[in-house]
Amino acid sequence: MIIGIIGGGQLAKMMAQEARKLGLGVAVLDPQEECPACGLADYRIAGSFMDGEKIRKLAEISDVLTYDIEHVDVETLKELEEEGYQVHPSPRILQIIQDKLVQMETMKRAGVPVPKFVKADKDELEEKAREFGFPLVQKTRRGGYDGKGVVIIRDEHELTKLLPADSMLQEFVRIEKEIAVMVARDQYGNVEVYPVVEMVFNEANILDFLVAPAKIPDEKAKEAQEIAIKVVEALDGVGIFGIEMFLSEDGRILLNEIAPRPHNSGHYTIEACLTSQFEQHIRAITGLPLGSSELLIPAVMFNILGKGYGKPRVVGLKEALSYPGVYVHIYGKPLVRPLRKMGHVTVVNRNLDKALEIVHKVKEIIKVVGDGS
Amino acid sequence: MIIGIIGGGQLAKMMAQEARKLGLGVAVLDPQEECPACGLADYRIAGSFMDGEKIRKLAEISDVLTYDIEHVDVETLKELEEEGYQVHPSPRILQIIQDKLVQMETMKRAGVPVPKFVKADKDELEEKAREFGFPLVQKTRRGGYDGKGVVIIRDEHELTKLLPADSMLQEFVRIEKEIAVMVARDQYGNVEVYPVVEMVFNEANILDFLVAPAKIPDEKAKEAQEIAIKVVEALDGVGIFGIEMFLSEDGRILLNEIAPRPHNSGHYTIEACLTSQFEQHIRAITGLPLGSSELLIPAVMFNILGKGYGKPRVVGLKEALSYPGVYVHIYGKPLVRPLRKMGHVTVVNRNLDKALEIVHKVKEIIKVVGDGS
Structure with missing residues (x-):
């Protein structure tokens, strides 16, 4: 079985690793020859995510299509789905999500609490x-x-x-916390829901770090998980979904955004959960049974954003790893750009405050810097 | 930094994945073009593990050399080490291990209990x-x-x-149990020791399954871990080592064999421990700090051995994954041979007996079968 992925970034790379582990083949469509997932692909097609012809070519060599980015040629995917090709999550969902108004209208109709x-x-x-x-x-x-x-x-x-x-x-929601839940759903309607995580943003509205599980009351966590499941069921979604929500100062949980794919807010699952979001996605879209989403140990995750331009050089790896529970993921992107996601770090610790303390130190230590070329 | 690996089998593949995750490069020497690790390598050299010239070529493009098999050209590695190339674990250790008599004599002198x-x-x-x-x-x-x-x-x-x-x-030791311990040691002498595992063999002396942690009294487990550390320290080893031991019917723990590399008996660490044996090896040989070897959840592992000849076909994946806690690793070897290691399965469960029960079922379900070509 061949999984065709539109987009060859870090999400596709981590999907591809899990697919290969299960003995499945991988085909990737990406404009860049040196894309992170390209090295892991059995087949590579060079082309834009918006190039219908290339997407069709990918479909022809694949048993199921998926994507690591929402900005793809939805019309071609819809045609392919109508012709009987497997596309997960369905392009119908992409179409809903690509229009924020339609997204909110659909969710409101389904009884999902929205602003x-x-x-x-x-x-x-x-x-x-x-x-x-x-x-x-x-x-x-x-x-x-x-x-x-x-x-x-x-x-x-x-x-x-x-x-x-x-x-x-x-x-304008007065936000107490921004939270997110990953939900996996298979073709038979079975669902696995991950713990609620808390996202902390900096002044520039860039994710500073992510805390799993979120420090919120149990009943609020349960409510958030139920809302996330409702969202994915309302979409009749197959695959993994990242559901971002607000916990408002007045105690409401409201939908913010839906990502119909593995999501930055689910990276912590690689180390901290039994089944990673990537393996879960592969299982879901290929008709395999879902794995357990159980959290084994608390985790804090942050992204490593590029500094400067040019070929990447990793700085501070040795010092970063000298702290306990630090796991580093470098994506292998060929070029650095300022603020480009070049990797991420997950810090696990039975004591979440300890993990946070370590994150604050390690964030200042590890960098991916362009060589200026 | 480039890690040169002699041998491109499944152990090299899993090392290469961890190396790349840390942003390190990989070069592989293997006679087969389609070796499991070859797809993950930045550089590939086609050649035998015994070909000194090819090993030298590998050394020249690498910052540190390691191997996924002991049957390599030790003489060339010793020359390279003397010339100042980094080789871990040291070829000195390979030389000791390749001769079972010398291995036992060395260990006896170091105060390690041996038969x-x-x-x-x-x-x-x-x-x-x-x-x-x-x-x-x-x-x-x-x-x-x-x-x-x-x-x-x-x-x-x-x-x-x-x-x-x-x-x-x-x-002839009357064996109560065959046990093993993975030990990682870095260039500064720091050590991380994994839990004691229990290996159960079938009548043909092939590993039937492996249980982590071993069902032995705590003081025996501690003794086994101390012996394993002593072995690696006596060798002044850098890298990960699999130390196989006997627990005899009369309650002695005796050294059986030493593997100076990631080992089949450490595969369970991928899912069950904080740091996998592969990441640990990469950290150790590149001068990076070791990670925690803590066990997060009990696990039982078994190998998927090839059936027949030809191109591999995975049978029973869907049914196997329908059991809880089942994680499947297919190595991507191009051809099946009877009894060839084509993959492995780790079953995790808080209840070890439950994991064993699932293993007995899943072993009968999942197969890698040759297509007869």
């Missing part, structure tokens, strides 16, 4: 904003990624900050 | 055997592997079974 929101087309933004009330969050319907396409409008003086695009206006 | 033994050259075997007394075990000094070169002589009527080779005659 209050309203549709606002490009030509009626100001009017709708005044009507909706301040403060509010504008999210453009399409093209947003890692905080792009999102702006906070605190009052009517900030209306000039509105982005000129078809949007959704959302309630 | 009673005596040197017996080819031309004095019968005489020495009568002198030593029955029953005894003859082990040829060289070339023995996986039970080859070993014969049990129960009484003088069986003297005709003696193998015509320079040998060591050893006390």
Whole structure:
């Protein structure tokens, strides 16, 4: 059996490792010859994620298609699915998720708690904003990624900050914590849910570190897991999903975003859980039974973001590993760019505060730096 | 930094994965183009493990040399070490281990408990055997592997079974259990010791399954771990070592064999321990700090041995994974041969008896079968 992956980044690489471990073959479509997953692929197709012809070529040599990025040619995937090709998660889901308004409407209909929101087309933004009330969050319907396409409008003086695009206006949620849950679901509807994790962001809205399990009351954790399962069931999703949520200051849990693939917030599962998110995804999309998502030991994860440009050099590895429970993952990307995800570190410890302490030290030690070339 | 591995089998493959995860490069020397580790190597050299010229070529492109098999050209490795190349574990250790008599003599001198033994050259075997007394075990000094070169002589009527080779005659130990301990040691003398595991063999003397941790009293486990550390310290070893021992019916723990590399009896560490034997080996030989060897969850491991000849086909994967805690590793060897190690399965469970129960079922289900080509 061959798994065709659209996108050859670190998520595809870690999927490919698990696929090969299970004796399955891997084909990868990626524009870059030296993509992280390329070295692990039995077949490589060079091309864009938006190139329908290349995606079709990938489908023809694969038994099941998946992807490590949402920004792919959904139309071709839909055609392929209609022709009987296996595509997981379904392109139907991608289509829903790619439009933030449709995503929220679908989830609201399914009974998933979401922040209050309203549709606002490009030509009626100001009017709708005044009507909706301040403060509010504008999210453009399409093209947003890692905080792009999102702006906070605190009052009517900030209306000039509105982005000129078809949007959704959302309630400004006073956030106590940002949390996430990974959910795996197989073709028969069986579900495995991972623990709730807590994401801590820095001032630039970049993930500072992730804590597993989240320090929230048990009943809130249970509620978050139930919401995450509801989301994936409402989508009739097959594969692994990262469900990001807000825990608001007034105690509500509200859906924020859905990632229909392995997710940064699930990297801790490699060391800390019985079955990693990557193995779980491979099992789910190939019709194999899911594994246990049990957490064996608490963990804190942070991303190693690139510094400078050029060929990567890892700095501080030896000192970083001198702390207990430190596990380093370097993705093997050929070039560094500032803030590019070059790797991640998971620190495990029975005492979560101890793990956090170590993370704060190790974050200052380990770097992936460009050689300036 | 490039790690040069002599041998590209499954052990090299799993080493290479860990090396790459840490951002290190990998070069592999193996006669087969499609060796399991070859796909993960940055550099590949085609050649025999006994080909000194090829080993030298590997050394020239590597920062440190290691191996996944003991039957390598030790003379060349010794020359390279003298010239200042890093080779871990040292070829000095290989030389000791390749001669079973020298291995036992060295260990006895170091105060490691070993079975009673005596040197017996080819031309004095019968005489020495009568002198030593029955029953005894003859082990040829060289070339023995996986039970080859070993014969049990129960009484003088069986003297005709003696193998015509320079040998060591050893006390026939009445074995209660065969146990093993993995020990990692770095260049600074720091040691990490793994739990004692128990190996259960079938009638053909092939490993049936391995239980971690061994069901033996705590004080015996501690004694076995101390012996294993003593062995590695006596060798001044750097890297990971598999130390096989007997627990005799009369309660003695005696050294059986030393493997100066990751070992089949340490595969369970991938799922069950914080740091796998492979990551530990890579850390040790590259001067990085060792990780924790803590066991997170009990495990039982068995090998998937090939059935028939030809291209491999994995049978029963889906049914095998339907049992809880089952993790399957297929090595990606291009061809099946009867009894060839094609993969392994680790079953984890908080209840070791439950894990054993599952192993007995899954062993009958999952197979790697040749297609007859």
